[in-house]
Amino acid sequence: xxFSKDTKILIIGxxxxxxxxxAGLSRKGYNVSAITxxxxxxxxxxxxxxxxxGTTVNEEKLIKSSExxxxxxxxxxxxxxxxxxxxLFGKGxxxxxxxxxxxxxxxxxxxxxxxxxxxxxxxxxxxREQSGIEFSNPDVFIGAxxxxxxxxxxxxxxxxxxxxxxxxxxxxxxxxxxxxxHDEMIAFLSQLTHCIxxxxxxxxxxxxxxxxxxxxxxxxxxxxxxxxxxWSELFLMNKGALLDSMDxxxxxxxxxxxxxxxxxxxxxxxxxxxxxxxxxxxxxxxxK
Amino acid sequence: xxFSKDTKILIIGxxxxxxxxxAGLSRKGYNVSAITxxxxxxxxxxxxxxxxxGTTVNEEKLIKSSExxxxxxxxxxxxxxxxxxxxLFGKGxxxxxxxxxxxxxxxxxxxxxxxxxxxxxxxxxxxREQSGIEFSNPDVFIGAxxxxxxxxxxxxxxxxxxxxxxxxxxxxxxxxxxxxxHDEMIAFLSQLTHCIxxxxxxxxxxxxxxxxxxxxxxxxxxxxxxxxxxWSELFLMNKGALLDSMDxxxxxxxxxxxxxxxxxxxxxxxxxxxxxxxxxxxxxxxxK
Numbered sequence: 001x002x003f004s005k006d007t008k009i010l011i012i013g014x015x016x017x018x019x020x021x022x023a024g025l026s027r028k029g030y031n032v033s034a035i036t037x038x039x040x041x042x043x044x045x046x047x048x049x050x051x052x053x054g055t056t057v058n059e060e061k062l063i064k065s066s067e068x069x070x071x072x073x074x075x076x077x078x079x080x081x082x083x084x085x086x087x088l089f090g091k092g093x094x095x096x097x098x099x100x101x102x103x104x105x106x107x108x109x110x111x112x113x114x115x116x117x118x119x120x121x122x123x124x125x126x127x128r129e130q131s132g133i134e135f136s137n138p139d140v141f142i143g144a145x146x147x148x149x150x151x152x153x154x155x156x157x158x159x160x161x162x163x164x165x166x167x168x169x170x171x172x173x174x175x176x177x178x179x180x181x182h183d184e185m186i187a188f189l190s191q192l193t194h195c196i197x198x199x200x201x202x203x204x205x206x207x208x209x210x211x212x213x214x215x216x217x218x219x220x221x222x223x224x225x226x227x228x229x230x231w232s233e234l235f236l237m238n239k240g241a242l243l244d245s246m247d248x249x250x251x252x253x254x255x256x257x258x259x260x261x262x263x264x265x266x267x268x269x270x271x272x273x274x275x276x277x278x279x280x281x282x283x284x285x286x287x288k
Numbered sequence: 289x290x291f292s293k294d295t296k297i298l299i300i301g302x303x304x305x306x307x308x309x310x311a312g313l314s315r316k317g318y319n320v321s322a323i324t325x326x327x328x329x330x331x332x333x334x335x336x337x338x339x340x341x342g343t344t345v346n347e348e349k350l351i352k353s354s355e356x357x358x359x360x361x362x363x364x365x366x367x368x369x370x371x372x373x374x375x376l377f378g379k380g381x382x383x384x385x386x387x388x389x390x391x392x393x394x395x396x397x398x399x400x401x402x403x404x405x406x407x408x409x410x411x412x413x414x415x416r417e418q419s420g421i422e423f424s425n426p427d428v429f430i431g432a433x434x435x436x437x438x439x440x441x442x443x444x445x446x447x448x449x450x451x452x453x454x455x456x457x458x459x460x461x462x463x464x465x466x467x468x469x470h471d472e473m474i475a476f477l478s479q480l481t482h483c484i485x486x487x488x489x490x491x492x493x494x495x496x497x498x499x500x501x502x503x504x505x506x507x508x509x510x511x512x513x514x515x516x517x518x519w520s521e522l523f524l525m526n527k528g529a530l531l532d533s534m535d536x537x538x539x540x541x542x543x544x545x546x547x548x549x550x551x552x553x554x555x556x557x558x559x560x561x562x563x564x565x566x567x568x569x570x571x572x573x574x575x576k
Contacts, residue, residue, distance in 0.1 A: 125502035145500055175499055188492050189505045195544060196484060196508060201563035203540035204476050204533070210569040211463055212433055214413035217477045217570065219507045220484060224567040228560035232553050239548060245492070246545045250538065252491035256483060257534045260527060265520050272516035275489035279512040281498040282505065 001067055001094050003161045005029050010066035012081065014041045014054070017098045017124065018072030019136025022050040024169045027138065033062060041133045050136075063088040068161070071097040074233060075105045079112075086114050095119040096162050100186060101237040102149050102179035110153045120158040122166065123147045123182065125190070131227050138169065143284060146171035149179045187241035192249060194231060195242075197224040289355055289382055291449045293317050298354035300369065302329045302342070305386045305412065306360030307424025310338040312457045315426065321350060329421045338424075351376040356449070359385040362521060363393045367400075374402050383407040384450050388474060389525040390437050390467035398441050408446040411435045411470065412459065413478070419515050426457065431572060434459035437467045475529035480537060482519060483530075485512040 001007070009025060011018050014036040022045055025032050033053040036042060042054035055062065063069075063085065071078050078097060089095075095117060099105050106121045113119055126144035146166035150159050159176070166174045177185065200217075201224035235242055259267045289295070297313060299306045302324040310333055313320050321341040324330060330342035343350065351357075351373065359366050366385060377383075383405060387393050394409045401407055414432035434454035438447050447464070454462045465473065488505075489512035523530055547555045 125500065145502060147500060173499055177500070185494075185497065185500050188494075189497060189501050193488070193504045193508045195541070195548075196488065197504075198560055198563040199541040199544050200481070200484065200537060201566050202559055203536045205566075206473075206476075209473065209477060211461055212413065212435060212465070212473050213477050213570050214433060216481045216485075216511045218572065219510055220481045221563075221567050221570060222507055223504045224563040226560045226564055228557040228564070231560060232556045235548055235556065236551060236553060239551075243545065243549060246541070246548070248491045249488060250541065250545070253483070253487040253534070253538065253541075256487050257531065257538070260483075260523055260534070261531060263524060263527075265524060268520045268523065269516040271490055272486055272514045272519060275486040275509075275512040276514055276516070278489050278493075279509050282501050282509060284506070 001092060001157065001161055003068070003164050006031060008065055008067045009033070010035065010062065010069045011051070012036075012069065012071045013073035014045055014051075014133045014136075015072060016131050016133065016135045018070070019045065019050065019133035020138045020140060021070055021072060021098070021124075021169065023048070023136060024138030024141060026050050026052075028168055030168070033066065035059070035062070044133050058085050058088065060088050064090045066090070067093060068165075069093060069095045070165075071095065071099075074230060075099045075101060075237060076233065078105065079108055082109055083112060086112075086117070089114065089117050091116045093117045094158055094161055096122050096165065098122065098124055100190070101183055101234050103183045103241075104237050106149060106151060106179045110151060118153075118155060118158045120154050120162045121149045121179070122162050123149065123186070124166070124169070124171065130225075131230070142170040143172045145173045145175065147182055147185075148174065148176050149182045150176060151179065183238050184241045184244075187238055187245040188248075191231075191235060191238060191242045192245040194223050194226060195235075195246060196249070197221050198226060200224065289380060289445065289449055291356070291452050294319060296353055296355045297321070298323065298350065298357045299339070300324070300357065300359045301361035302333055302339075302421045302424075303360060304419050304421065304423045306358070307333065307338065307421035308426045308428060309358055309360060309386070309412075309457065311336070311424060312426030312429060314338050314340075316456055318456070321354065323347070323350070332421050346373050346376065348376050352378045354378070355381060356453075357381060357383045358453075359383065359387075362518060363387045363389060363525060364521065366393065367396055370397055371400060374400075374405070377402065377405045379404045381405045382446055382449055384410050384453065386410065386412055388478070389471055389522050391471045391529075392525050394437060394439060394467045398439060406441075406443060406446045408442050408450045409437045409467070410450050410454065411437065411474070412454070412457070418513075419518070430458040431460045433461045433463065435470055435473075436462065436464050437470045438464060439467065471526050472529045472532075475526055475533040476536075479519075479523060479526060479530045480533040482511050482514060483523075483534060484537070485509050486514060488512065 009032045011034045034051045045051045126140040297320045299322045322339045333339045414428040
């Protein structure tokens, strides 16, 4: 596949991420169509020139003619959709996705997929608390990270197209990981943080606390506004790696708690100096 | 005391917070002097019109003529400073501070203070990760919360002046709390969040993780860059309340962990819906 502005791109699912992909690709002049459940989301996208064509039906002609299909719905729906619709794909179609967990997705889809099409999985590491196309915004990708998770079933050509997609959308870092490494990484960097935010928000129900809050509490709980359906699904799909991350965090936190109880000032200060030094590595590249 | 633009204000300590107070008051036309340790910080402040006068010495004439003294150094230094210098205060001087913990500070200082001066404690809930006057910025106060913690020793007049100070600096919410309630609140809203950030940053030392991070991890660890001397002091001063908050969090987090292990999807979703609803209360007023 030669990826160019004429390439026929089809996005399945105009939610917050699918919508952001559509807007980001269209504003660069790419040829984007979409299939999504609700006509109102298609109307929204058409009015804003996010897509050239949209439909609520799995139209054979549209799917067959699409060269790059980007799947932007829930992972469980993804597998079903492939089973039900893959007979409609044209030969050589490239399929990618935005799925946040790769275990139970990449291998499964690659194992059921027609031999004459290819699926290369990717994860755009930029999200929003809200769901729905009205919250989509292609600027969230600018400067963010984009992970491609190839397997031995993938061709170099497909990996290159998938990376090109990340470049067009403006991601700052485009990296490759195995699906397993991706899931371990995501368990720590993304899922654990969401667990912490939810629990921090839920562990104190004192009335009126919001009158006194500062920005640190707001920052730590921003993602406590969470799409419960999607995140519970992602957590359960990645249970093993997420439990490992949660247990590491509990061990570290309990140890710090005990330092406080025992008045171990120097040990606490050492932990703080460590965290200060390590956090510097995680600054956004643009701020360096 | 009639608080006006002619009121002689003296700031003790031109660090990041003292400097921000100086800049915020001076840009509104108030009359600000400062005493701080380093001449370079005075030069910095004078060059930027943050103060009208500054010295590294506890000058009797300056202290005696000051009507409102704002103490912006570490709490332990605060008590010592009062002991050593209170003979220099003019009659009727009002003293306030920016101290983040009130236990071990407010009562102690009020008990040793001369009878003809008054100390009314306050806490501006806005900080920076960095320390030093070069990071001071009065805009961090705009829209933030400001807590006054009066005791029965305080007069209505002093409380009013202290609140006026918060207004001038641009705080959006100005509230009163007892020192004890303040410390319980701060244990949860500020200290617990800093403990979490430090431990999250320290609980995984995998190399190269920063290549893959998204904004949620960055948000949760922003405050893992921490002034170890100041925060260890604040934690230890507020040990009881902070341990309570840490234990509540551990209990909530462990419970959520077990839901995941047991595959209790509905219970997890319920927790997420709770956190989503409760987090809405904590949005910045301007965003509502």
